[in-house]
Amino acid sequence: MSLKIAVLVKQVPDHEAIVQIDADGTLDIEDRYVCSFFDEIAVEAALDIRKANADAEILALSVGGKRSVESLRRAMAMGIDQVEQLGDDSMDGADGLAVASLVAARLKTFNPDLVLAGKQAGDDDMGAVGPMVSGLMGMPLVNAATSIDVDADGGKVRMTHSMNAETWTVESGFPIVITAQKGLAEPHVPVVMRVMKAMRAKITNTSIEDLGVPASDSTGRLKRLGYYSPPTRPQVQMVSDVNELVAVLAQRGVI
Amino acid sequence: MACNEIWVVARIRDGQITQAGLQLVGAARELAKEKGLDARAVLLGCDRAAADDLSGIVDKVLWLNDERLNEYDAAVYAGALLGLMEARGKPVAIFAGTNDMDSEVIPRLAAMCGAAFASSCVKIGWEGDDLAIRRPIYGGKVYEELAILSRPAMVTVRPGAFDGAQKLAAPGSVEEISVEVPASSGVTVVERASSAQGGQDISDARRVVAGGRGVSGELYRMVEALADTLDGAIAASRALVDAGERPHGQQVGKSGKTISPDLYIACGISGAIHHVLGMNTSKVVVAVNSDPDALIFAAADLGMVGDAKEILPALAEAIRARK
């Protein structure tokens, strides 16, 4: 059986990019964008699966405007041949459900055995899209997987993931949605040749109309009220003696 | 159909309501009161003792006493909650934890009922009749505040955001409800291994001692010894997990767990934002680091500069002496 794998990717600010709140209350984000950390792990995991299943077909999808194209070029450079942009910049900043709806519409025709996504994106850190795609498609879900073992002929997949105090090994048939946790795969740095090739590649786009879903209306679901600085702790109290430390901890009632 | 309720998805561990669960009920009671709504705990599975326990802290427990809900299955749990909504009406909001299970169930359920979902909320209030939540974005560099307009407003809440619910003067009631329960999603559990490696689960421990690269190898024993003295759990930075020294279940931070103990002692951890994001809602944070300029001190209430090798045993000794 030839496996079909869909991988969902998103372009987000690099984890070291400076993000700050401007005087007018909007966000100022340094222009350093990359394919999201956990999404690259998902891409690598798909490539790992193809190593053992040479006829596996992988399709990378990204929802949104120009930036989403960049994450698809990255997926291409890493080794994925089929990539597709869904929607346009009207989808940038849309909520998880709007994104998941476009993805689900595309997956209905692609018919994947496995859907891989990052466990959360490096911008909104929401962790919504993977589980939401599973809900919309009625597919089983395994979040934050740290290993995937595909038995294509047997039609099943074995995964491990953390479940509160335990690590669970679980098994499922196809199709299934799996989100990637750190440790699932080690994304490799693509070779220059492939990066160049990916830069020149024409990226297919499927419009919202072609997907046949009503235009995204996340504004009816979520309204941004503002941005805030992270909470700060009061100035640290430095102590030089363990007895002094213990006395303060006792006074705070934590020991 | 809608109902004027806020539901809390109650998590029971080892027959006890988790700390995080107590806090969720506390939040639901407080927010329900402001708007004249009713707070309800939803319990899945046949645990009568847990239902009774919950009724001590909330007016009414909605008990889905069905054996098909005894074992966790994301699709089955989401389906049962959807069934409850059909039977009872859509609540105004559903509160759940940031634990591994609710992080699957709640966004899946949100998609099934066409509603928005927000994770990792550190603050919840009202904006008119809508829930307003605050949550970290961009790895914690900034926080956003969102009003959730769709119903039910579905959120997962970070531990430490609210005080645990106090016992009610008169216990509430338990209402047994039977709902449609979908068939298993076909994900079967082959093996369950404790990832705490004999220790406590860090998600629900009151005291946590965490070690980083500064206490790798043999030095980590001192972290374990200090945790023992405190009757606490042991945790680690990603550096030690990546090095294969500690299991992933003990990792605190963005690609690990978010925890909120009463006391968090960070030993030999530099304080990268990815780590801090997993522990910055802890009540009291202590940092022990040989570098006086380490970032971790900015995330701590109390700090000691020095070699962990000397400080940790001395600290354990001083705590024992006090007991």
Ligand SMILES: Cc1cc2nc3c(=O)[nH]c(=O)nc-3n(C[C@H](O)[C@H](O)[C@H](O)COP(=O)(O)OP(=O)(O)OC[C@H]3O[C@@H](n4cnc5c(N)ncnc54)[C@H](O)[C@@H]3O)c2cc1C
């Ligand atoms: C997307 C992403 C996700 C990430 N997720 C996580 C996560 O979930 N959790 C996490 O922890 N990290 C995470 N990281 C990694 C994080 O950025 C840091 O690299 C990591 O936390 C560093 O671990 P550390 O503090 O143990 O090691 P180091 O940064 O090497 O710090 C070691 C510290 O020990 C001190 N030290 C050395 N010797 C001693 C001694 N004898 N006594 C006392 N102090 C000593 C040093 O002064 C130093 O401050 C993530 C990174 C990325 C990019």
